[in-house]
Amino acid sequence: MKMRHHLPVLLLCISCFGILGCTSVQPWERGNLAKPHMALDASVLHSSLSQHNYNSREGAAGGNSAEGGGCGCY
Incomplete structure (x- = not known):
């Protein structure tokens, strides 16, 4: 019960x-980034x-999830 009081x-x-971590980048600083x-x-x-x-090998299109069905050989 104590945790509920401290959560907010x-x-x-x-x-x-x-x-506090958000900031705007000045135009002259963008070269460094x-x-x-x-x-x-x-x-x-x-990449x-x-x-x-x-x-192409997997027979899937993007997402890197469980899509498609290819043989999976390299």
Whole structure:
């Protein structure tokens, strides 16, 4: 029962910390964010080609879930 009383306070604290992490990026700072080592994926072309090959082998189209039916061989 004690946890129910602390839950709203805990959620308020978590949302305050989440809001503090948001900021606007100035135009002169965007160059730093566009550097290659800041990218989520180092090689976008290689990843898209690998994803296309994977989908072709699996007989599925996107999602990486339980769609399609191919043989699954590599």
